[in-house]
Amino acid sequence: MRKVLSKRNILADSFNYSSAISYWLTANRYFMKVSVIILTYNAIEYIDQCIKSILNQTFRDFKILVVDNASDDGTVEHIKRNYPEVTILKNFKNLGFAKGYNQGIKFWESEYVLAVNQDVILDPEFLEKILLQAEARPKYGSFAGKILKLEHGKEQEAVKPDIIDTVGISATKSRRFYDRGAGEKDKGQYDTAGDIFGVSGALALYRSEALAEVKIKNKKGKESYKFTTDFDYYEYFDEDFFMYKEDVDLSWRLQLAGWRCYYFPQAEAYHYRSAFGDAKFKNFSVFKNRRNKNKFVNQLSYRNHWLTIIKNDSVVNFVYHTPWILFYELKKFIYVLLLETGTLRSVWQCLKLMPNILYKRKQIEKIKKVYNKEIKKWFK
Secondary structure, X not given: OOOXXXXXXXXXXXXXXXXXXXXXXXXXXXEEEEEEEEEEOOOOOOHHHHHHHHHOOXXXXXXXXXXXXXXXXXXXXXXXXXXXXXXXXXXXXXXXXXXXXXHHHHHOEEEEEEEEEOOEEEOOOHHHHHHHHHHOOOOEEEEEEEEEEOOOOOOOOXXXXXXXXXXXXXXXXXXXXXXXXXXXXXXXXXXXXXXXXXXXXXXXXXXXXXXXXXXXXXXXXXXHOOOOOOOOEEEOOOOOOOOOOHHHHHHHHHHHOOOEEEEXXXXXXXXXXXXXXXXXXXXXXXXXXXXXXXXXXXXXXXXXXXXXXXXXXXXXXXHXXXXXXXXXXXXXXXXXXXXXXXXXXXXXHHHHHHHHHHHXXXXXXHHOOOOHHHHHOOEX
């Protein structure tokens, strides 16, 4: 086994992490079965329950890395004081969901990566159960369990919650992506294991081999990192997204590369989700739900939805589903035009990002291994 990290807490910012620090880390990587990555931002309300649930896992071959996006509520100090076994990477500013997790994935070498939101609590046997499924399915790149919804302001109750948070990601012909089962009462309707389109970023197990195969180069990388003259910057989650829809994008990319996603309901966890909607929301119910969300979140969601389609969709499948797509997008555009005009700036942002997005699309075309009809089956 190679040398273990000699410094437990590392500071990083958007300019020096993947140059000076990443080269240092290359010689100091720690090999294990699972690297558990918790991304935090002002997580003091949740972090104890999250970390304790991981430390209480029946499976033990893992290490925990907290990537903190410049919390100012004492999160980092609290973790240092109470959890000396946890490694911390503290950013000087909020770098977003995608870049934060990418930092964590690059930090250690492991066979699997478990991405955990700060407000998620794992059942003690979660890792053991889901890893047994992963080991039995070497052609699968990502794995999802059943996540149930916890109420804010309440400790985890002795009685298991009965409202579903997510049992994976599903897609429609209109290219609407949603959390399967969200808002439904758990009556055992999702107790059958099997293939799904993708796994929610709230709690996702990825095979490192699969992530390595679908990573994409960001051509802006060389402009950002001043400490090297010949450095290609690769991403797993797309950092142009910042946050929202990056889990959909990665799930789609894995499917295109032939890495399937497996859902195993016996691996359970619980989630205090802040942005929550019913999977069955239709028409104006969807728009009503948007009114309850942060404006910045709505802008990112609107923009990243289109970036995901432009990067990953085939021309053939897009044309085949054009009637459904146009109808859905027309409804959204009318709503935005009348009631959410601030989101219109997302159109300009999308256009600015287009050169890099098209550059990434070309890379995705090269890793694509499945026929269009195999992908089309997921859009129902």
